[in-house]
Amino acid sequence: MARIIAIADLYDAMTADRVYRRAVPVNEVLELIFASGGSRFDLPYVRAFVRGVAAYPVGTVVQLNDGSVAVVTENFPGLPLHPRVRLLKDAAGAWVTPPRNIDTAPHRLAVSRVLTAAESFALSRGIF
Numbered sequence: 173m174a175r176i177i178a179i180a181d182l183y184d185a186m187t188a189d190r191v192y193r194r195a196v197p198v199n200e201v202l203e204l205i206f207a208s209g210g211s212r213f214d215l216p217y218v219r220a221f222v223r224g225v226a227a228y229p230v231g232t233v234v235q236l237n238d239g240s241v242a243v244v245t246e247n248f249p250g251l252p253l254h255p256r257v258r259l260l261k262d263a264a265g266a267w268v269t270p271p272r273n274i275d276t277a278p279h280r281l282a283v284s285r286v287l288t289a290a291e292s293f294a295l296s297r298g299i300f
Contacts (some may be wrong), residue, residue, distance in 0.1 A: 175214050179205060179221045197286060199227040202252055227252040227283075233292040234283045236276065239263040241287070241295065251277055260295065267298070 182205065186196045202222055209218035226247040228234060233243050234257065242257035254277035259268045276282060287295065 175217050176221075179213050179217055183221070183225070198225070199253060199283065199286075202227050222252055223249050225252060226255075228255050228286070233260075233287040233295060235285050235287060236281045237284045238281060239265075240268075240281075242274075245273060248275075253282065255283075 183201055186201045186204070187198055189195045202225060205213065205218055206222055209215040228244045228247070230244050230246065233241065235241050236257070240259055240263045241261040242259045244255045245258050246256040248254065248256070254275070256273055256275050258271045258273050260271055262268055274281070
């Protein structure tokens with residue numbers, strides 16, 4: 173039980189705002205936990221934890237490594253860092269009309285960053 177709690181405790185501590193630092197994005201915490209599997213944490217417990225946590229919850233607006241902008245529409249068990257997304261803007265910054273859904277893993281796409289609330293709001297103004 174302690175092995176599971178240790179992983180959950182680290183996740184909770186890092187993803188919460190503290191008076192001395194801002195919360196670390198979920199995807200970065202999951203990458204750290206996964207990298208610690210086999211050394212700091214037991215790998216089977218790490219795999220189980222990572223499978224159960226969504227790095228990018230549905231509705232999160234993200235920028236992909238090719239520069240395109242998308243919104244997360246679905247997460248897959250076992251692939252927390254590779255969600256299905258709906259492309260809103262292409263790599264050149266042009267609106268994708270109509271928006272299309274893609275799975276990031278087969279296209280060798282990855283989330284490079286999560287857009288801030290202000291960026292997401294500004295983006296939504298261009299949609300409506």
